[in-house]
Amino acid sequence: MFMDFGLEQILHMPLPTIDIVDIGAAQNGEPCYYPLIKAKQAMLTGFEPVEAQRQSLECTQTDNARYLPYVVGDGTRHQFIEAAFPLCSSIFPQNRELTTKFHVLSELMDEVRRSEVETVRLDDMQEMANIDYLKMDAEGSELSIIEGGKRKLSDAVVIHTEVCFVPLREGMPLFAEIDQALRKTGFLFHFIAGSGGRCFKPISINSNPAKYMNQVLWADVVYVRDFTKLDTITPEKLLKMAIILHNVYKSVDLCFVCLKMFDDLTGSRAAFFYQKAITFGVV
Numbered sequence: 001m002f003m004d005f006g007l008e009q010i011l012h013m014p015l016p017t018i019d020i021v022d023i024g025a026a027q028n029g030e031p032c033y034y035p036l037i038k039a040k041q042a043m044l045t046g047f048e049p050v051e052a053q054r055q056s057l058e059c060t061q062t063d064n065a066r067y068l069p070y071v072v073g074d075g076t077r078h079q080f081i082e083a084a085f086p087l088c089s090s091i092f093p094q095n096r097e098l099t100t101k102f103h104v105l106s107e108l109m110d111e112v113r114r115s116e117v118e119t120v121r122l123d124d125m126q127e128m129a130n131i132d133y134l135k136m137d138a139e140g141s142e143l144s145i146i147e148g149g150k151r152k153l154s155d156a157v158v159i160h161t162e163v164c165f166v167p168l169r170e171g172m173p174l175f176a177e178i179d180q181a182l183r184k185t186g187f188l189f190h191f192i193a194g195s196g197g198r199c200f201k202p203i204s205i206n207s208n209p210a211k212y213m214n215q216v217l218w219a220d221v222v223y224v225r226d227f228t229k230l231d232t233i234t235p236e237k238l239l240k241m242a243i244i245l246h247n248v249y250k251s252v253d254l255c256f257v258c259l260k261m262f263d264d265l266t267g268s269r270a271a272f273f274y275q276k277a278i279t280f281g282v283v
Contacts (some may be wrong), residue, residue, distance in 0.1 A: 006246075006247050008245050010055060010273060014238055015255045016240055018033075018041060019042070019130045020042050020043065020132065020133045021045050021131045021133070022046070022047065022134075023134070023136045023137070023141075024137035025047060025054075026059055026087060027087065028087070032193065032220075033133060033160075034249055037242070037249055039247070040064055041269070042133075043064050046068070047069075047071075048069070049080060049085045049237050050082060061232060065146060070125075071118075071120070072120055072141065073120070073145060074147070075077070075119065077117065078121070081093060081111050081113075082111070082115075084107060084108060088109045090139035091140070092139065092169035092171055094110075095167050099168055103199055103209035103210075104209040105168075119144075120143075121278060122145060123149050123152055124148075130155060131156045132158070133157065133159075133240075133244055134149075134159045137162045139169070140171075144181065147181060148269060154186065157224065157233070157237050159222070161219075161220070161223070162218075163179075163219055165217060165219070175221075186226050187225060188226050188227060188228075189256070190218070190224045191221070193220040193249075194219065197217040198210070199211065199213055224241065225241060227254060227258075231261060238265070256274055256278070
């Protein structure tokens with residue numbers, strides 16, 4: 001099946017390296033962009049402020065990945081709250097009035113310690129000159145990251161971010177605000193990559209507190225550079241967008257659209273080879 005092949009094998013041409021930035025790099029399991037790292041097709045700069053989590057990442061660090069300790073945000077000082085479950089650490093305190101309505105949620109977010117930190121804006125960082133692909137799991141700081149990185153994000157082609165639909169934390173921006181900010185920055189919604197929630201107490205499903213019925217609390221969503229204006233994107237960026245769409249998300253249709261525009265701008269036949277692989281499974 002052609003879906004088992006990377007785009008570089010389908011197109012029979014050298015492809016550019018993807019610059020990935022991951023804010024909140026620690027997570028359970030492999031990151032969404034792992035296929036690019038494994039194939040040595042990307043350079044990763046990850047940010048993880050919880051020291052134990054960052055040290056764990058550094059133990060598996062490869063020559064195309066590095067991890068930095070910054071708290072990325074609006075460039076001002078904040079209280080950073082380390083949580084009982086480290087992946088829930090945030091500058092936003094939990095909204096206990098809401099979280100205690102659900103199974104095993106407030107316990108994960110309970111404060112272990114806090115410290116004062118100086119956050120850093122994306123646009124002020126010297127460590128990376130370019131961002132092609134941004135992944136965020138910043139526990140409420142996503143909006144300030146977007147607003148503090150408008151210059152660098154103006155060249156990005158894909159953004160994968162966690163969003164919340166209810167205020168699990170005091171003062172945190174919700175999905176609607178993040179959606180508006182990304183659209184103003186030149187992105188359009190692509191798809192929901194996954195969602196999560198909890199059952200309201202005391203109801204549970206098979207005594208599993210992590211399962212939920214209909215109450216979605218958060219999700220991972222993917223945004224792409226405005227696909228109605230692909231002719232404004234450079235050929236290199238179109239190829240990078242196509243690589244991510246195929247190798248990471250298997251978004252075959254939009255990948256083809258990007259390759260077709262690439263061909264229109266360069267006179268190449270990338271879309272032809274891609275369509276051949278889609279239709280006949282020939283690479």
